[in-house]
Amino acid sequence: MKRHPLLVIGLLMLAPFTYAQTNFTEITPLPQVDSAGYFLQKGLTEKQNGRLLESYKNFMKALAYDENSLAINKELAIAYYNLRKYANARETYIKLVNLGEATAENYKKILDLSFQLKQKDDVLVYAGKLKEVEPNAKVAYYVGRVNYDMDNYGEAIKYLKQAIEEDPTNAQPPYLIAHSYADMMNYKLAVPYFKQAIALDTTQSYWIYELSLICYAMNNDKDALKYMLEAGEKGLRKDNDYYENLAIAYLNVGNLEKGVEMLNEILKRKPSDMNILNMIAEAYYYKGNFDKAIDYWDKILEYDKDNASSIYMIGMAYQKKGGKVNKEKGVKLCEIAIQKDPSLARYKQKKMMMGM
Template identity: 25%
Template sequence: MKKTILLLAILVTAVAGSYAQKGKVSSAQTLKDSGKLDKALEAINEAIDPNNEKAEKSIPWPRTWEVRGEIYHDIYKSKDENYKKLATDPLATSLESFKKAIELDTKGTGSNGVKINLTLLINDFTDQAVKGFNENDYELALKSFEQILDIQSMPLMQEDPPTVDTVIIFNAGLAAYNAENYDKAIKYYKEAAKYNYNEARTYELIAASYTNQQDTVNALAALQEGFEKYPESSSLLVQMINIYMNANKTDDAMKYLELAIEQDPENASFYFAKGALNDKLGNTDDAVTSYEKALELKDDYFDAYYNLGAIYYNKGVKQLDVANAVPTNQPDKYEEEKTKADKEFEKAIPYMEKASEVNPEDTYSLESLKQLYYRLKMMDKFDEVNKKLEDLK
C-alpha cells in the first residue's frame, strides 16, 4: 500500500511539472493581454528555454509558439518605446513563431487561431512595406513584401480555389527595383507578368531591370515578348527602338519606328526619333522632313526646333569649309561659296530662335544664336543674346 502511494505521488509530481511550464505559457498570455509585454516576454522565454529542464513539455507544445508570436506582434504594435526596444524585428520573430506553431501542430488543433494571427500579420507587414517606401528604405519594403508572400504560400492560408496576390508580387518587384536588386526585380516582375498584371508596363520594367544590368539581349527579349502580347503598346516599341539605336542597329530601329508611327501617327515623339535616326545616318533631307512633321503635331517641341537649327548650322559650317578652301587668288569664287554658307546659317536662325523662345533658359540654343548673329553681322541681336547669356550665369 505504501509503494502504491509513493508511485502515485511521483506521477502527480511529474504531471504537475508539465503543467507548471504550460502554466508559464498561460501566464505569458495573461500578461500580454494585460499589456505587460516585458513580463510576458520573460515568461514565454522561460517556457522555450532549452536549458530549462521544466521547459521540456512546453517547447514542443504548439500553443507556446503561438503565444510567443502574439507577444512579438503586440511589441510591434505597441506605442510604448520601452516595449518597442524589446525586439529588433518583432514582426519577423512573430512570423517565425507562428511557423513553428504550425510545424508542431501535426493534428491542426490550433490552426484557426494561427490563421487569424497570420492574417493580422499580413496587415502589419503591408504597413511596414509602405513605411519602407515612404522612407526610401526599399530593402525593408522588399523584405516585408516577401514575408507576406511567404505567409500566403503556406498551405494553411491557401484558399479554394487558390488565389494569387499579384499586387504584392508586383510591389515586391518594385521594391527590389528601387533597392537596385535587379535579379529579384526580374523574378517578381516575371511572376506578375504571368498573370498579365499591369500588362505592358510590367514588361517595360523587366526590360529596364535587364538594362540596368547591361544585359540588352534579355532586355530586348522581354520587350519583344511583351510586344507579342500587347502589340498596341507604343511604350514597348519606344524602348526597343532606343535599345536598337544605342546599339547602332539602325535597320531594326527604323523597322520598329515605322511600326510605331503606323500605330500612333499623331505621336510627335516618333517623328522626332525618326528624324534623329535619319540625322545619325546622314539622311539629312529625311531628317528635316521628320522633324518638321513632329513640329506640325507639337508646335512647342524644343528638341525638334533645336535639331533643325543644328542641321542648317552644321551645313553652313561645312559650306564655309568649302569657301575657305578656295585659293586666295579666286576672291569671286570665295564670295560665291561663302554666300551659300550664309544662306544655310540664315535658315538655322528661325529654328534656333524658336527653340530659345520655347526654353528661354537653354544656353545651348542661345550660344548657337550668338554664333549665327556674329557670322551674319547681326550685331544688335548678338548683343541682346550675349546679355541673356550673361544674365543666366
C-alpha cells in the first residue's frame, strides 16, 4: 500500500505548533481583576446616584470577595440602615467593632439600633462602652428607659433625672418619671412630672388624660374634670371610655346634668348597657330625683326582668319618695328582690342599724 508522505509531514509540522501554544498559555496567565474593589466602587457609584438597592447588592458582592474589609462593611452597614434592615445593620456595626473599629460613632449606632430593636441588655452594655470612649455622650435616657421597661423604677428614675439635665427640652424623661411614680401608686410625686412633660410637649393629649385619671385617684375631682376636658380639646379620641370617665368627673363635682348628658351619649351607642343605665339611675337617686331613677332602673328590667338589684333599688326609691302608699310599695319590692337574691338582705340590715 502506497503511503502519503505529505500528510505525515503536515502532522509533524503541526505538532510543535500545538505544543508551543499550550506552553504559551500556561506560562503567561491573564491578569486578575480586584473583584472586591470593583464591586465596592460600583456600589459607591450607585449610592451616589440614589439607587440604594443596587448599591446594597454590589456591596454584598464585594463582601463575598473580602468579608473582613472595613470599607465594605462600613458601606454595607449604612446600606442596611437606609433600607430599614435594622437588625442586619446592627450586626454589621457590631462586626466593625470586632474588626477593630471601636469608635464612638459605631457604638452610638449600635446603641440606637439596640434601643430601637428593644435589645434591652445590649442597650445597657453599649451605653457603657460608648461612655468609655466618649465620656460626654448622652446615654442617660437610654439607660433610664430600659430600666423603666424592666420595671426597675428606682434605677429608671435615677437615670431619667440625669436625662433631664442632659436635655431639658425632651419631654420623655419627665413623662417616664411620672409613670414610674404612678406605677408605684405614688401619685403625689407623679403629678409635677406629668405637668412638666405636658408643658414640654403640649400635643400629647393622652398624657393630659392620664393626669386627669391620677387626679381622680387622689380624689382631686376639680382637677380631674379640668384635665379630662383639656384632653378632649387637645384631640383625644372621644370613645365610650372617655365619655364614661368624663361623666364620672362631672358627677363627682356635683354637675348631675352634664354627667347624665355624657352617659346618655354612651347610651346612643350602647342602648342596652346595663352598667351605664345603672350609673344614671344611681346619679338621679343620690340627687333625690327618685322618679328619674326609677325610670332608668325600669329600663334595666326591660332587658332583665329578674334583675334583683334594680328591683331592690326601685323599692328604695319609692320609700325615699315618702308617703304611706310609696313606702308600702317600696318595702314589698325590696322583699321580692331579697327573695330573688338573698345577699341583698345585708342592705336591709344596714338600713335598720342606721335607724332608717
